[in-house]
Amino acid sequence: MSLSHKTHYSDEQLARYLLQRLPEDEMERLDEMSIADDEIAWRLRVVEDDLVDAYVNGSLTGETLKEFEAVYLSSERRRRKVQFAGNFLAKVDRGMGAPKVARRGWTVPQATPVWCLAAAAALLLVCGALAVRYVQLQTVLSEAQGQSAALERRSRELEQQLDSQRAAAADTASELARVRAEIAQLQATSARPANPPGGAPQPLAAIALVLLPQTRAVGDIPTLVVPHASSRVTVDLRLDSNRFGRYEAVLKDPASNVIVWRSRSLAATSAAGQRSVKVEVPPGILKAQHYSIELIGDGSSEVADTYALRVVFQ
Amino acid sequence: MAANIVREEESLTRVAFDRLLEWLDDGHDSAGDAYLEMRRRLVSYFDRRGRLSADELADETLNRIGRTLEKDGVIATTPPARYCYVVAKYVLLEDIRRERRHVPLDESRGSVAERMPRAEPDEAMTLREQRLECLDCCLQALKPEQRELVVEYYRDTKRQKIDRRRELAARLGISMNALGIRAWRIRSALESCVETCCMGPRRV
Numbered sequence: 470m471s472l473s474h475k476t477h478y479s480d481e482q483l484a485r486y487l488l489q490r491l492p493e494d495e496m497e498r499l500d501e502m503s504i505a506d507d508e509i510a511w512r513l514r515v516v517e518d519d520l521v522d523a524y525v526n527g528s529l530t531g532e533t534l535k536e537f538e539a540v541y542l543s544s545e546r547r548r549r550k551v552q553f554a555g556n557f558l559a560k561v562d563r564g565m566g567a568p569k570v571a572r573r574g575w576t577v578p579q580a581t582p583v584w585c586l587a588a589a590a591a592l593l594l595v596c597g598a599l600a601v602r603y604v605q606l607q608t609v610l611s612e613a614q615g616q617s618a619a620l621e622r623r624s625r626e627l628e629q630q631l632d633s634q635r636a637a638a639a640d641t642a643s644e645l646a647r648v649r650a651e652i653a654q655l656q657a658t659s660a661r662p663a664n665p666p667g668g669a670p671q672p673l674a675a676i677a678l679v680l681l682p683q684t685r686a687v688g689d690i691p692t693l694v695v696p697h698a699s700s701r702v703t704v705d706l707r708l709d710s711n712r713f714g715r716y717e718a719v720l721k722d723p724a725s726n727v728i729v730w731r732s733r734s735l736a737a738t739s740a741a742g743q744r745s746v747k748v749e750v751p752p753g754i755l756k757a758q759h760y761s762i763e764l765i766g767d768g769s770s771e772v773a774d775t776y777a778l779r780v781v782f783q
Numbered sequence: 784m785a786a787n788i789v790r791e792e793e794s795l796t797r798v799a800f801d802r803l804l805e806w807l808d809d810g811h812d813s814a815g816d817a818y819l820e821m822r823r824r825l826v827s828y829f830d831r832r833g834r835l836s837a838d839e840l841a842d843e844t845l846n847r848i849g850r851t852l853e854k855d856g857v858i859a860t861t862p863p864a865r866y867c868y869v870v871a872k873y874v875l876l877e878d879i880r881r882e883r884r885h886v887p888l889d890e891s892r893g894s895v896a897e898r899m900p901r902a903e904p905d906e907a908m909t910l911r912e913q914r915l916e917c918l919d920c921c922l923q924a925l926k927p928e929q930r931e932l933v934v935e936y937y938r939d940t941k942r943q944k945i946d947r948r949r950e951l952a953a954r955l956g957i958s959m960n961a962l963g964i965r966a967w968r969i970r971s972a973l974e975s976c977v978e979t980c981c982m983g984p985r986r987v
Contacts, residue, residue: 487831500832504824504871505864508960513827515963518970526940546830546837553974556918561937725979726972728924770928777814 483516488536521554677703682774692779702752706764708744709774713766718748723761730754734767755780795846799853806852809863825871832875840878844871917980921973929969936966
């Protein structure tokens with residue numbers, strides 16, 4: 470997604486583009502680059518966040534402030550970004566602790582003591598402005614809630630589309646996983662002393678699956694069939710490289726990119742020339758859905774390998 | 784607004800969707816990431832152009848391309864992203880024309896404040912608290928080094944902020960652009976996490 474010949478744009482020009490303050494031909498040129506040029510697409514996101522933060526911090530002044538309020542805040546989606554930035558930057562100010570610092574418009578005006586007539590007049594003006602801002606923010610919050618529901622619906626639709634693409638391959642993988650589970654069960658049974666005659670069969674306590682690093686083919690998602698009786702789910706993650714001795718596994722919901730669970734530091738093991746990391750996932754946290762697992766090298770934030778799987782319950 | 788968008792068909796066939804994914808990958812299999820990234824860019828484009836139904840227009844753009852791929856097998860224009868822009872431009876113009884035809888002249892859009900639905904003060908306060916709680920939960924899910932990076936990257940303003948970012952990029956041995964993208968990814972994940980958290984039971 471790159472354009473072969475580029476015009477250089479400064480951050481200031483990109484900010485002017487976001488506020489629709491460039492001539493129409495430049496606007497169109499950047500419209501195209503915002504879609505077709507990777508570097509501009511990314512820089513626009515970074516510049517947009519800085520612009521929003523400047524507004525929330527109260528650093529925007531004059532024409533830029535007016536344009537921001539008239540143009541940027543005219544979109545529901547962008548108002549939601551401003552709302553998030555208000556909360557987020559308050560956290561950043563506190564080093565991610567509880568927010569205390571009042572950012573632009575993100576704290577409810579407190580009752581103000583009146584201690585002299587002159588101050589009272591000034592305070593009235595300030596409170597009036599804050600009250601207007603407060604009403605605006607209430608409405609922004611309410612609107613954002615409605616938009617959230619729409620986003621959730623859209624997210625589900627997209628997931629369904631991708632699911633349908635993967636369904637065919639997943640069926641095969643599901644069958645494979647079932648066969649593997651049965652083999653594992655048979656092996657475990659043969660390794661144990663036989664049940665006493667008439668004794669109840671042992672419940673299946675654990676299940677394991679071998680996962681290879683994510684392939685590029687759409688639809689190549691292995692399925693982990695988890696019997697309801699399972700007390701342990703082990704996933705054997707095969708490594709493509711041996712860059713790290715220890716890894717941390719991060720289980721994510723790919724639809725929302727939310728981290729569902731993290732492992733402790735795990736040592737990579739080697740058997741028959743194949744390096745892998747065994748991860749024991751608590752079955753209680755699993756739901757019938759798709760997951761991704763990221764293996765992160767110890768002492769680094771680098772994602773060494775990514776794995777995808779689908780969980781179904783038997 | 785969404786109901787006004789005229790679609791040739793409601794959704795893509797499996798063949799069309801497969802071809803669209805493959806075409807967007809442009810020889811580098813991304814397992815659907817290229818599709819999602821293009822959709823994000825299109826939504827932002829339509830949003831910046833003042834379209835209320837940016838999501839639907841982005842989908843309409845991709846659906847049209849998918850149907851062309853299904854019908855013709857190939858699209859000569861390269862790279863794919865440039866063709867996406869060309870189609871998006873048509874979709875935008877059609878939407879503007881449709882709006883002109885259907886919106887009554889007396890239906891002014893009003894100011895930002897006038898367009899916002901009103902919320903009761905108590906309800907707004909509850910929503911705000913819920914968002915803050917969700918943000919706390921999502922922040923907990925970050926790795927310590929990710930948390931450190933966003934605090935360092937987004938704190939301060941103006942000159943101090945620029946100096947701090949320069950130092951941080953030097954310390955990490957990456958360019959300012961790469962640092963910006965890294966910080967944006969974490970912030971974006973937090974934003975999505977908060978949206979998801981506010982819509983349902985706590986997931987983190």
